[in-house]
Amino acid sequence: MERKIRVLVGKPGLDGHDRGAKVVAAALRDAGMEVIYTGLHQTCESIVDAAIQEDVQVVGLSILSGAHMTILPRILKLLKTRKAGDMIVIGGGIIPADDAKKLEKMGVRRLFGPGTPTVEIVDWIRANAGKVGKSGKVGKSGKVPRHQTVKKKKATAVARWRKKK
């Protein structure tokens, strides 16, 4: 059986803007992925630890504080040192276009700017990480107490929105 795509959604640094990260996390969960959300105020090290421990294919990072040129390269470097350089790193937030170009050159696979439909992120992840898992490698789950793995719920927010009408 093909395992579900596992994605870590992380909020590195002091930035408290978590609306986008949570919306994306919920959308990926509703699209059937396993989502690990780190919560706020994580160091680069703790994010990389969590990504490795949770054996994710994709690390999604949300930064709206302007610290992206420091934090994203550092996470890429840490992943490489920890021999997890094949994890797909993507990001989103308030990132000017020329910074985005530089970051994509450094190895951030894709930056999703404000206004991106969540469907676009889901499709991109499926296209780029969908094939992993056939090697029979199984994820080690639920080892990090500060992080929470959320399975898809029956009553999704989408359903609730409809009911309200």
Next chain:
Amino acid sequence: MKRAKWDAKFKACRERDIDFSTVSGLPVRPLYTPADIAGFEHDRDLGYPGEFPYVRGVQTSMYRGRLWTMRQFSGFGTAGDTNRRYKYLLKHGQTGLSVAFDFPTLYGRDSDDPFARGEVGKCGVAIDSLQDMETLFSSIPLDKISTSMTINPPAAMLLAMYIAVGEKQKLPAHILTGTIQNDMLKEYQAQKTWIYPPEPSLKIIADILEYCAERVPRWNTISISGYHIREAGSTAVQELAFTLKNGFTYVERGISAGLPVDKFAPRLSFFFNAHLDFFEEIAKYRAARRIWAHTMRDKYGAQDPRSYLMRFHTQTAGCTLTAQQPENNIVRTAYQALSAVLGGTQSLHTNSMDESYALPTEKAVKIALRTQQLLAYETGVPNTIDPMAGSYYVEALTNELEREAYKYFEKIDKMGGVIPAIEKGYFQKEISRSAYSYQVALERQRKHHVGVNIFTEDEKPAIETLKIPPAVEKVQIAKLRRLRRERNNQRVKEKLRLLRKAAKDGENLMPRILDCVRAYATLGEMCSTLKEEYGVYREPIIF
């Protein structure tokens, strides 16, 4: 023509959409008539401007007397960089200052803290000690200007620094005017800038209320903020209800700290968001004033009208700015500003068109300021007081928002109040659920955002953005280290020890913090000292 006849005719018409609702999801009827506000009595339900329950505004003459304060939230780089931006804004007709601090400052950390790496001076100005604060207000006389500071867990320290800058300018604290945000409840709910757990945070707030009532009587001690709740994704009803409930919680804390309500409540002010839905926003501000007036007078026994009239600042909604077709943000912001003014705001910040990319350039911020000046000087909007009153739609919507807010108050009370609800993650859940529902509505084309899901274009916008030079962090750290070498460290140590002792003994911290500040203790040193006593907060992780 009778209503029934019109209804029948209308039913035969084809509507352009199947869903007419506000941006928050409240259903909107095709037509509002006197039947929608049955029993409406002007004097009782609205009151005259400056009269209970203040729905028509908190001052007798409103904008006929004085326009709202045009206050652009601003800060970046070093204190010197920001000081230059303030002088630029003042030169172009801004009438108040509003300080944006960088993330390390917001969290009470020094610029050389490992967590501050990459964040120094990025989304606000870096302030490590009184020395930076002196530079920030250099040649700006504090008796001629009011200053708002968006600062929460370290609010007491920044207020103390402001008082100390006043002392250097030979100005006594009792003439200083301004605001500290100091609203910790909404931090746990929405903005997520915290240091200590809720209980010690509220204790510090009560200390500030007490200290300012005696020593800094013209200072707004808490700016009870719905802005961030809304930015985090709430609906208008949730913004209204959670903010007011937070306000009542502070009032209860002040009362239980032994302060008479009329001693501190006049200095509480509010801060709301001006979002996309024009009429819903106007109704929100009007409902807020009515709820505050009734509850403060009738439930908390306030007798001084200044305790129950709600003054508020407004900022246009940052979360509605689009990275796509950024020039559209100028227009979007202008409509939002108009709703704030029609809603009777006391001061206003208008966002700049480039803020979905970075902090604004001088050009962008000038257009944003001019947007307010156009509204004030060209449109005629401020020439009569509360022109929206009596609109069947606006009055009906005001009533509806008010009713919905009271339903939330009941729910929160059943959970044991605001703090237990925070600990259960209630607000966080409500807000992220609304944020997600809105995103889904956008993606299903039930709601529209121009340039994002309708009238989209392929071109990448070429827009000039403000760059914070990476050298800022180095310069700031060097300045901080020099300060630590050159100050009297023995004195700093002693003052920090006394601060710790005051925290332990449950004394009012303000005088001790002021002593630390005068000795040039850094923000990080003061906050870590208190952390040792109070511990740190951990959020429940919910999405």
